[in-house]
Amino acid sequence: MAVTAILALLGGAGVWSLIALHINVATLVDSYTNAVSFARRIWPLEFPSAAEVAREVGTTLSIVLLATLLSVILSIPLAVAAAANTKRTQLGRTCARSLIVASRVVPDVVLAIVFVRLFGLGVLPGVLAMGLHSVGMVAKLYADAIEHVDPGPQESLRATGAGRRQQLVTSVFPLVAPSFLAIALHRFDINLRISAILGFVGVAGVGMKMSEAFGRLNFSLGVAWALVLFVLCVLVEWLSASMRRGLLRNASGTEDHPSRIVGARRRRLGDTVERGDGLRCRVSPPWTARRVRRHLYGAAFLGFVLWALLGSGVLDGELHGGLSGFLATLDHFWPPGSGGSFDDLVEALGTTIQIGLAATLCGAVIAIPLGSLAARNVAPNRAVFVACRGVILAVRATPELVLAIMLVVSIGLGPVAGTLALAIGSAGLLGKLVADSVEEVDPGPGEALRTVGASRLQVYTGATLPQALAAIVSNGLYQLDVNIRAATLLGIVGGGGIGYFLLQATRTREYEIVTLILFMTFAVVMVVELAAMGLRRLLR
Incomplete structure (x- = not known):
């Protein structure tokens, strides 16, 4: 019950963050014109x-x-x-x-x-x-x-x-x-x-x-x-x-281990010593x-x-x-100070937390089905497995900063671009972790369901997913930690949140503000880490 309550709370916080950041279909539709204009500006590539x-x-x-x-x-x-x-x-x-x-x-x-x-x-x-x-x-x-x-x-x-x-x-x-x-x-x-x-x-x-x-x-x-x-x-x-x-x-593997004993008739590729019975023992691995x-x-x-x-x-x-x-x-970095903008920093930190929560929720919604189909024991055929693995590889290989820049130009400055960039990145990383977790489950319960006539979907929902759920939740909490840190950095390119103040403080050489932002981010990350540790103990 405690685990369910915590997961429900995190899910509700993610939905609230999506609403507060105005991330919806209407926002994406409104940015369509900007995206088309941006595509025309960059083509042909130089x-x-x-x-x-x-x-x-x-x-x-x-x-x-x-x-x-x-x-x-x-x-x-x-x-x-x-x-x-x-x-x-x-x-x-x-x-x-x-x-x-x-x-x-x-x-x-x-x-x-x-x-x-x-x-x-x-x-x-x-x-x-x-x-x-x-x-x-x-x-x-x-x-x-x-x-x-x-x-x-x-x-x-x-x-x-x-x-x-x-x-x-x-x-x-x-x-x-x-x-x-x-x-x-x-x-x-x-x-x-x-x-x-x-x-x-x-x-x-x-x-x-x-x-x-x-x-x-x-x-x-x-x-x-x-x-x-x-x-x-x-x-x-x-x-x-x-x-x-x-x-x-x-x-x-042990084929190159130096303790392997080889008879005298074997080809001498390494150093050998004479044994009492006339055979020779290899004391260095063969080439x-x-x-x-x-x-x-x-x-x-x-x-x-x-x-x-x-x-x-x-x-x-x-x-x-x-x-x-x-x-x-x-x-120059000590003591920390706010430069008279402490309230703005707190508000920006709240926006950063919202970006992390919303991006993790969106990434998880995409990653769970995508990662499941990228697992060999769930994919219906090899074509689906290879296609899903290819999507995950392409997404993981794209730096979030590049995605954020493209989305900032297409959608505009603000947290919407940062959230979407992190959500896409989260789908790639979480998708790989979900696929690995699903592939590592015990096949016994699934085979038992299959023998009594259960369908592929029933085997997945009744045996495979429940076994992998603890690992998926743990990886999701880790991704939340990563996203909050990344949201701070994406503000540098206009992705919203406290990263904007970090960039401005750096440009104006107000390094005491940089130190304060660092401490504020550290406090949030520690709270997330402690919550993740407690939830992992409950899941075990």
């Missing part, structure tokens, strides 16, 4: 030269790669300290968890504003801002992966007197390595979409070119850059998804096609990192004013 596209795409990929790598390097020790089975002390675990949460709280745009002021426009501010913000997600997922490893090998090593470092190197890291790589690839996808937002605050790459074009009202060029970013996101999403599936599928492929991937990755370091200009960044300049910049 594509930049191939050399410029290659240069800016290379810069964007360099920033995203280095930022993701920085987050991984910082997250591994934090995750080890934060995991219950590898922590040194409870105090150390609490401190590590606090640092992880703190890095999630500070928006990457705010970090980018600080680093642009410190280092100037370019690559380095984007790498630092995106990398530090990514630690919040990467370190949390790494810690969860470490806590879920099989404790047997670690306990065996501990019983033989192995030290903590030996236990980590031989019984923890090898088991979580596939998950670590999959999480890093997933964060790479997210950072690529975030790069579009950071371009509006001075970070180099495709996002900055798009920002400059829209700032000059050159919509044909701006949309062309947005299309370049969309194609890049689709390609990276497809490639990383394929790599993640391969990593997770082979995570439990199979999979092992060669892994080494080639590793060499290509190292080459890409060196290219990003040397070719992007990230090593050319210099701290303006030295340490005194750094401290002086931080001093």
